[in-house]
Amino acid sequence: MKKPEKLIxxxxxxxxxxxxxxxPLKIQAGLLKRADGSAYVExxxxxxxxxxxxxxxxxxxxxxxxDTAVLRCRYNMAPFSVDERKRPGPDRRSVxxxxxxxxxxxxxxxxxxxxxxxxDVFIEILQADxxxxxxxxxxxxxxxxxxxxxxxxLISAAAVGKVDGTIVLDLNKQEDNWGTSDMPxxxxxxxxxxxxxxxxxxxxxxxxxxxxxxAFKGCEQIYEAQKQAxxxxxxxxxxxx
Amino acid sequence: xxxxxxxxxxxxxxxxxxxxxxIREGAFREGDRIYASIVGLADLRGQxxxxxxxxxxxxxxxxxxxxxxxxxxxxxxxxxxxxxPYVGNLFVSDLLQRKxxxxxxxxxxxxxxxxxxxxxxxxxxxxxxxxxxxxxxxMGKVTGGKLMELTPTKIPRVxxxxxxxxxxxxxxxxxxxxxxxxxxxxxxGDDPRMVNAVVExxxxxxxxxxxxxxxxxxxxxxxxxxxxxxxxxxx
Numbered sequence: 114m115k116k117p118e119k120l121i122x123x124x125x126x127x128x129x130x131x132x133x134x135x136x137p138l139k140i141q142a143g144l145l146k147r148a149d150g151s152a153y154v155e156x157x158x159x160x161x162x163x164x165x166x167x168x169x170x171x172x173x174x175x176x177x178x179x180d181t182a183v184l185r186c187r188y189n190m191a192p193f194s195v196d197e198r199k200r201p202g203p204d205r206r207s208v209x210x211x212x213x214x215x216x217x218x219x220x221x222x223x224x225x226x227x228x229x230x231x232x233d234v235f236i237e238i239l240q241a242d243x244x245x246x247x248x249x250x251x252x253x254x255x256x257x258x259x260x261x262x263x264x265x266x267l268i269s270a271a272a273v274g275k276v277d278g279t280i281v282l283d284l285n286k287q288e289d290n291w292g293t294s295d296m297p298x299x300x301x302x303x304x305x306x307x308x309x310x311x312x313x314x315x316x317x318x319x320x321x322x323x324x325x326x327x328a329f330k331g332c333e334q335i336y337e338a339q340k341q342a343x344x345x346x347x348x349x350x351x352x353x354x
Numbered sequence: 355x356x357x358x359x360x361x362x363x364x365x366x367x368x369x370x371x372x373x374x375x376x377i378r379e380g381a382f383r384e385g386d387r388i389y390a391s392i393v394g395l396a397d398l399r400g401q402x403x404x405x406x407x408x409x410x411x412x413x414x415x416x417x418x419x420x421x422x423x424x425x426x427x428x429x430x431x432x433x434x435x436x437x438x439p440y441v442g443n444l445f446v447s448d449l450l451q452r453k454x455x456x457x458x459x460x461x462x463x464x465x466x467x468x469x470x471x472x473x474x475x476x477x478x479x480x481x482x483x484x485x486x487x488x489x490x491x492x493m494g495k496v497t498g499g500k501l502m503e504l505t506p507t508k509i510p511r512v513x514x515x516x517x518x519x520x521x522x523x524x525x526x527x528x529x530x531x532x533x534x535x536x537x538x539x540x541x542x543g544d545d546p547r548m549v550n551a552v553v554e555x556x557x558x559x560x561x562x563x564x565x566x567x568x569x570x571x572x573x574x575x576x577x578x579x580x581x582x583x584x585x586x587x588x589x
Binding site: 223265348 | 363367368392439564
């Protein structure tokens with residue numbers, strides 16, 4: 114991929130979006146038969162599949178917590194998810210993303226209701242195009258709700274960044290590669306509590322404030338789509354056999 | 355003040371009500387406000403708020419009737435799988451309802467690995483250690499029949515209001531049906547085709563648990579199958 118001369122032309126981004134626009138978002142809940150809960154999310158070129166199992170008995174036993182359930186997350190990129198084949202298996206990056214994903218989701222789950230058990234969340238990135246960790250978190254929270262796990266709220270996540278000196282929402286691959294900063298954010302939309310905030314690059318204090326406001330706006334839209342997906346999954350189907 | 359209609363589908367974090375309501379299931383309170391914690395159907399009765407779950411694992415509760423499978427035998431009892439994150443413990447004395455001298459009796463004659471047991475949840479402690487008892491009539495080791503697993507949240511629908519659904523299925527098929535709160539169902543019948551018809555009916559209940567008029571449709575479906583069986587001949 115070559116660096117484009119300009120990433121923003123006449124206020125429009127390379128894929129035709131305005132700076133405060135998300136990529137097309139599609140969320141589907143409950144598509145895996147054998148998982149307790151599942152979700153599939155497409156955000157632009159990102160394709161993410163999440164399966165949730167549990168609460169179930171924790172093995173190995175020494176990892177059981179006597180007073181609470183344990184949340185286990187695995188973020189994994191398929192070898193074919195990126196341009197150059199990715200060597201399969203956990204690497205430094207995916208181990209870190211698994212950890213921050215778990216920490217982003219943990220605060221909303223009523224883990225104390227299921228002592229000694231475990232809730233497993235498997236996030237599989239089928240196709241990557243920047244912003245997979247936020248897409249993964251968005252999908253994971255829908256999958257958890259689909260599994261019937263009690264939660265305080267859903268988690269919505271989006272990335273913001275700086276491209277050609279402009280604050281933009283939901284960076285794509287080109288903007289991620291050639292932009293100057295990138296900041297993924299996950300939040301509990303109801304109370305506006307941030308559960309994940311990472312940053313690559315630099316923002317001035319002013320830019321940071323604007324970026325944060327833009328991320329909140331993006332998460333709000335994602336939140337609506339998440340609720341919509343869950344409602345669709347369980348809406349009363351027409352009667353008959 | 356209520357913010358939703360009765361029977362409305364809610365999602366986690368959705369505001370249900372403000373004020374002094376009682377939470378029965380599937381919701382939590384933050385200050386004065388009550389929010390849903392699961393995806394489900396709101397069941398509002400007077401001051402009581404309950405969210406009927408649509409999905410989820412079975413969590414043992416005292417007094418529940420369950421169907422377990424023996425997965426381990428130890429000196430003084432058995433460990434049962436309950437189709438749940440937690441296993442059940444059944445002591446010999448809770449199966450036989452008498453004192454048992456473990457030095458005199460070999461308990462393996464009563465239950466062994468893989469046996470299916472109907473039991474009641476006697477107690478669940480804060481560590482989710484589940485104590486079972488299986489001494490009452492109709493409880494204990496199960497012989498014959500067919501064992502089936504459904505989503506535990508759909509079990510109330512299988513039972514029906516005051517057992518109407520079970521009664522309808524038993525009358526139509528002539529099979530005997532027993533249901534455990536943990537999502538397991540036992541079916542006994544002389545004609546295997548009738549047993550299969552009941553299995554079909556149960557799968558239909560699981561698929562359409564959230565629709566109304568289900569009991570009548572199940573009865574109709576069973577009668578259709580029975581009609582076919584009669585035409586084929588045999589018993």
